[in-house]
Amino acid sequence: MMNSRMLQFWVGVFVLAGFAALLFLALKVGNLGLGSGAASYEVRASFSNIGSLKARAPVRAAGVTVGRVLAVDFDATRYEADVTMAIDSAYRFPLDTSASILTSGVLGENYIGLDAGAEETHLEDGGRITITQSAVVLEHVIGQFLYDKAQEASP
Amino acid sequence: MNGSGPFDLVARVGAWAIDAVRRIGAATLFMLRVLFASGTSIARPALTVREVYFAGALSLVIIMVSGLFVGMVLGLQGYDTLQTYGSEEKLGVLVALSLVRELGPVVAALLFASRAGSAITAEIGLMKATDQIVAMEMMAVDPVARVVAPRFWGAVLSMPLLAALFSALGIFGAYVVGVRLLGVDDGAFWSQMQAAVDFRQDILNGVVKSIVFGIGIAAVATFEGFDAPPTAEGVSRATTRTVVHSSLLVLALDLVLTGFMMQMWGD
Amino acid sequence: MTDAPLVAIRNCNFGYTPARRILHDVDLVVPRGKVVALMGGSGCGKTTLLRLIGGQARAQTGSVEVAGENMGTLDADGLYRMRRRMGMLFQGGALFTDMTVFENIAFQMREHTDLPEDAIRDLVLLKLHAVGLRGAANLMPSELSGGMARRVALARAVALDPMLVMYDEPFAGLDPISLGVIGQLIRRSNDALGATSIVVTHDVQESLKIVDYVYLMADGRIVAEGTAEEMRESDVPMVRQFVQGEVDGPVGFHYPAPDYRADLGLAADA
Numbered sequence: 058m059m060n061s062r063m064l065q066f067w068v069g070v071f072v073l074a075g076f077a078a079l080l081f082l083a084l085k086v087g088n089l090g091l092g093s094g095a096a097s098y099e100v101r102a103s104f105s106n107i108g109s110l111k112a113r114a115p116v117r118a119a120g121v122t123v124g125r126v127l128a129v130d131f132d133a134t135r136y137e138a139d140v141t142m143a144i145d146s147a148y149r150f151p152l153d154t155s156a157s158i159l160t161s162g163v164l165g166e167n168y169i170g171l172d173a174g175a176e177e178t179h180l181e182d183g184g185r186i187t188i189t190q191s192a193v194v195l196e197h198v199i200g201q202f203l204y205d206k207a208q209e210a211s212p
Numbered sequence: 213m214n215g216s217g218p219f220d221l222v223a224r225v226g227a228w229a230i231d232a233v234r235r236i237g238a239a240t241l242f243m244l245r246v247l248f249a250s251g252t253s254i255a256r257p258a259l260t261v262r263e264v265y266f267a268g269a270l271s272l273v274i275i276m277v278s279g280l281f282v283g284m285v286l287g288l289q290g291y292d293t294l295q296t297y298g299s300e301e302k303l304g305v306l307v308a309l310s311l312v313r314e315l316g317p318v319v320a321a322l323l324f325a326s327r328a329g330s331a332i333t334a335e336i337g338l339m340k341a342t343d344q345i346v347a348m349e350m351m352a353v354d355p356v357a358r359v360v361a362p363r364f365w366g367a368v369l370s371m372p373l374l375a376a377l378f379s380a381l382g383i384f385g386a387y388v389v390g391v392r393l394l395g396v397d398d399g400a401f402w403s404q405m406q407a408a409v410d411f412r413q414d415i416l417n418g419v420v421k422s423i424v425f426g427i428g429i430a431a432v433a434t435f436e437g438f439d440a441p442p443t444a445e446g447v448s449r450a451t452t453r454t455v456v457h458s459s460l461l462v463l464a465l466d467l468v469l470t471g472f473m474m475q476m477w478g479d
Numbered sequence: 480m481t482d483a484p485l486v487a488i489r490n491c492n493f494g495y496t497p498a499r500r501i502l503h504d505v506d507l508v509v510p511r512g513k514v515v516a517l518m519g520g521s522g523c524g525k526t527t528l529l530r531l532i533g534g535q536a537r538a539q540t541g542s543v544e545v546a547g548e549n550m551g552t553l554d555a556d557g558l559y560r561m562r563r564r565m566g567m568l569f570q571g572g573a574l575f576t577d578m579t580v581f582e583n584i585a586f587q588m589r590e591h592t593d594l595p596e597d598a599i600r601d602l603v604l605l606k607l608h609a610v611g612l613r614g615a616a617n618l619m620p621s622e623l624s625g626g627m628a629r630r631v632a633l634a635r636a637v638a639l640d641p642m643l644v645m646y647d648e649p650f651a652g653l654d655p656i657s658l659g660v661i662g663q664l665i666r667r668s669n670d671a672l673g674a675t676s677i678v679v680t681h682d683v684q685e686s687l688k689i690v691d692y693v694y695l696m697a698d699g700r701i702v703a704e705g706t707a708e709e710m711r712e713s714d715v716p717m718v719r720q721f722v723q724g725e726v727d728g729p730v731g732f733h734y735p736a737p738d739y740r741a742d743l744g745l746a747a748d749a
Contacts, residue, residue: 344576
């Protein structure tokens with residue numbers, strides 16, 4: 058028979074390991090810990106079409122993730138999508154930076170790509186990116202392509 | 213009675229059904245008895261802690277090693293498939309969702325049923341076969357409160373922790389294979405995973421599943437042990453039944469729970 | 480014996496299933512302070528009678544009284560209250576295999592009393608010393624020989640100084656030395672505790688040495704009773720067969736069967 062101190066020790070190890078695993082799942086695998094991490098500032102942008110962009114999608118500049126999409130709302134007055142994103146405070150972007158909705162890979166998910174402009178002043182918290190490019194909707198591209206082909210063939 | 217005509221065939225199905233219903237009824241009553249006798253497990257936590265050791269801590273190694281291997285295989289297979297579509301950075305998502313939602317709770321529960329469930333049945337059955345249970349009754353100690361309930365709660369408490377460990381180790385295994393060996397981008401692996409795995413919808417639901425599985429396995433294992441005929445053959449049969457029945461129960465519960473959860477979170 | 484007997488069984492009938500009755504009109508009295516043996520061949524209902532006294536089974540008719548309480552009508556709490564004052568030694572010993580010898584003896588003290596750890600330790604060592612196994616306190620039951628396990632079980636049966644101790648086949652499967660030791664221990668602990676003991680056994684020679692009174696059972700009935708001396712001297716055929724260990728007699732060698740020749744198909748010739 059193992060003495061009870063030893064037994065308690067191993068149960069302690071087991072319980073601690075179990076909770077560490079849960080914590081790992083919650084913080085590192087899941088999205089519970091995000092937002093509470095590094096300091097960030099919020100920037101907004103409007104798009105006529107966001108494709109399948111969702112909250113928590115990455116915001117990238119030159120391929121590097123610099124922030125996350127916080128929320129996607131529909132602006133009922135202008136009939137556009139209003140996207141709020143959180144950008145890591147370590148990165149500053151010029152005022153005339155443009156945002157476009159891109160797709161990673163052919164079938165990948167949407168993310169926001171930032172192209173830095175040339176202005177001296179920087180985007181501040183609560184600022185707005187005015188130059189935007191909407192998502193490329195595959196159906197539209199194919200439709201356009203077929204339409205063009207038909208135009209070429211008919212005359 | 214033992215003929216092979218159509219009448220006997222139907223009669224045999226009937227006998228089987230009657231027996232099945234009888235056992236389910238007996239198991240339900242037994243579970244109620246365990247619940248009412250659970251005061252001791254709370255009043256004397258040392259008894260339950262001891263069973264957490266036997267059910268949980270002793271299952272640590274098998275669960276962790278299995279989790280690691282399953283995760284590595286998922287990493288290899290997932291990479292192979294995703295690569296064809298050029299989206300190998302999705303590996304983290306694939307592995308994490310499969311593990312957290314399904315494989316973690318289910319595989320950990322199946323391993324737990326055969327590792328700890330069978331041990332619980334064999335232990336209680338053997339105590340019965342060697343008169344220890346009757347002896348306890350003769351000493352005016354309720355064996356359900358003293359022997360069964362702590363084992364039941366020990367198993368129920370251990371299960372979610374083991375499932376979480378399984379998932380965590382699995383994700384780590386996939387990380388080692390995918391990122392370290394096959395060269396998936398480190399940042400993409402984690403960030404895509406974090407973007408896709410929802411805390412409540414995926415992780416909490418996985419925990420809920422593993423708790424339900426734990427209750428199922430503990431109920432089957434303790435009932436089979438307590439209900440076993442007090443002979444060597446009876447105990448060995450009961451042990452086999454525990455593994456078979458609790459494994460089937462886990463898979464059936466998983467189907468029901470998954471359907472239920474998808475309904476609840478459905479969009 | 481002037482005061483009332485500790486155990487009084489009157490007109491008791493019992494069967495696990497209505498079709499097969501195991502005990503028929505059993506009348507039995509165990510006076511306080513005595514060691515009473517319940518003898519008989521295998522399967523004659525001795526162990527069942529113990530179960531009735533312990534309240535694990537209830538008689539269909541008749542009464543089973545222990546210290547004035549009818550065991551057949553007590554509720555669960557009442558039964559547990561009575562059982563705290565009873566000790567029982569089981570056929571196989573029934574030691575708790577996951578506890579040390581020490582913890583086995585301490586089990587009831589921990590469950591039923593609020594004694595401090597020091598007191599429990601002293602009591603357990605006292606009990607173990609009485610059976611000569613103080614040195615084995617930290618062994619597991621699996622490390623004990625058959626005779627030692629029986630002695631530990633005996634120490635456990637008397638751990639709470641019960642008023643009534645029941646021994647179910649205490650001599651079964653023991654070597655001659657252990658046999659004598661167990662016999663002496665039963666007698667000694669009975670007298671030292673002022674308890675009353677019932678010994679169920681089919682070991683005639685060993686039990687006749689230590690008991691005060693004997694009931695002989697066959698087929699669920701009490702067929703003879705008397706002191707050890709009376710049993711030895713008895714010329715009742717059933718008692719003689721049992722005490723002398725004769726192969727054939729009132730208890731037939733053959734299980735009831737149709738005529739042997741008829742079974743072999745020779746009946747037509749006869």
